[in-house]
Amino acid sequence: MTPLIVEVDGRQLELGGKEAAALIVMRFVGWSAVTLSDLELATGNYVSAISAVAKLKALGLVNEYSVRGFKLYTLTELGEKAADELRRRAEGLGLWRRVEEALGGA
Amino acid sequence: MGEGLSEERELAKAVERAAEAIALMRRRAERHHVEGVVPKRQTPLFKLEVGGAQLEVTDKQAAALLVVKGGGGVEALNAIARATGLNSKLALGLARQLEQMGLVKLVAAPQRKVVVLTPLGREVAEKVERELEKRGLGAAAR
Numbered sequence: 001m002t003p004l005i006v007e008v009d010g011r012q013l014e015l016g017g018k019e020a021a022a023l024i025v026m027r028f029v030g031w032s033a034v035t036l037s038d039l040e041l042a043t044g045n046y047v048s049a050i051s052a053v054a055k056l057k058a059l060g061l062v063n064e065y066s067v068r069g070f071k072l073y074t075l076t077e078l079g080e081k082a083a084d085e086l087r088r089r090a091e092g093l094g095l096w097r098r099v100e101e102a103l104g105g106a
Numbered sequence: 107m108g109e110g111l112s113e114e115r116e117l118a119k120a121v122e123r124a125a126e127a128i129a130l131m132r133r134r135a136e137r138h139h140v141e142g143v144v145p146k147r148q149t150p151l152f153k154l155e156v157g158g159a160q161l162e163v164t165d166k167q168a169a170a171l172l173v174v175k176g177g178g179g180v181e182a183l184n185a186i187a188r189a190t191g192l193n194s195k196l197a198l199g200l201a202r203q204l205e206q207m208g209l210v211k212l213v214a215a216p217q218r219k220v221v222v223l224t225p226l227g228r229e230v231a232e233k234v235e236r237e238l239e240k241r242g243l244g245a246a247a248r
Contacts, residue, residue, distance in 0.1 A: 002112035004120070017120040024124035029131055033213045033220070041127035065213055065220050067182045072213055072220050090121045093114055098125035102132070 006089075008081045013059055018043040019052045020086055023061065026075050027083030028099060033065070033072040135216035142198030154233045161207070161230065166190050168234045170200055174210060174223050175231040183212075183219035 003014045015023070025042040026034050039049040053073060056062040061079035065072045075083065090096045148164035155161075163171075173189045174181040187197035201221050204210045209227035213220045223231060 002116050004113055004116055017116045017123070020117065020120035021123040021127065024121065025127050025131070028124075029128050031135070031215055033215045033218075034131075035215050035218055038127070038131050038215065041130055042124060044123070065180055065222065067177065067180055067220050068185065070182075070218055072215055072218055074213055086117070086120070090117060093117065095118050095121045098121055099128060102125040102129040 004086070006082050006085050008078060008085055011078075013061070013082055015082075016052070016055070018048050019055055022049075022052045022056065023075070023079060023083040024086055024099065026062070026073065027080055028087070028103065030103070033074045036071055036073070039073065138216035140194055140198055142200075142202045143195045144199040144203050145192060145196045152234060152237050154230060154237070156226065156230055156233070163230065163234060166192070166200055167204060167207075167209075168238075170197075170204060170221070171209060171223070171227060171231040171234055174221050175228065175235070179223040179228065181221055183214075183221055186221060 001016065003016060004020050006013045006015060006020075022039050022042045025038065029038075036046075036049055036053070039053060040046055043049045043052045053062060053064070056079065057064060059078075061076055061082055063074045063076055065074070087096060087099075090099075145166055148166050150162050151165045151168050152163045153160050154163060169190045170186045173186050177185065183194070183197055183201055186192075186201065187194055190197065190200065192200060198219065201210060201212050201219070204221075204227070205212050209224060209230055211222045211224060213222055
């Protein structure tokens with residue numbers, strides 16, 4: 001698997017495909033936070049979601065709020081910029097239409 | 107060159123995966139959609155001096171702030187609803203009202219919502235607590 005290298009604020013971030021998918025979902029789904037089960041949809045399963053969150057938190061891209069047995073995840077400012085950069089690249093390659101369809105089809 | 111192509115393929119897969127998740131999440135969210143309504147029956151409780159300005163705090167706003175402060179600055183919206191006796195629509199409206207006042211940040215997914223005190227909200231919650239204690243209501247509020 002080739003990592004995606006995203007440059008944000010002079011930092012080079014190395015992301016796996018599932019982490020990139022999680023970032024795109026969090027940024028563009030249209031609400032301010034997501035649950036772990038949302039991230040399971042983006043990454044494929046529970047284990048991948050946990051692993052993606054751990055990596056994204058370590059990179060400073062995601063915040064975690066843990067309250068009364070459930071967790072919510074939001075993007076940090078750096079996470080938003082990384083997701084925007086992924087979008088820019090996807091648009092350049094003509095890949096973004098699928099996300100627009102998903103957003104428009106709700 | 108080859109690496110660039112592999113990266114493009116990886117990005118294409120990530121976008122496809124994200125698009126499928128977004129479509130499903132938005133369909134699921136329709137079941138959880140709640141429109142917030144600001145509670146009408148609120149009694150002004152305090153006029154507090156905060157940052158050189160006067161801020162009027164109602165009974166329900168004060169209760170909500172104390173609940174969030176009691177949770178360490180982060181609390182589930184459900185807990186505020188229980189403590190204030192409001193249903194989920196009204197509790198969401200109250201949280202949005204507090205957010206507009208700059209006292210909390212609402213962190214919301216359709217099925218789960220969390221309220222986080224801002225630094226200003228913490229200051230106001232502490233003043234509310236002190237004011238209640240002055241009035242001999244501190245223990246009752248807790």
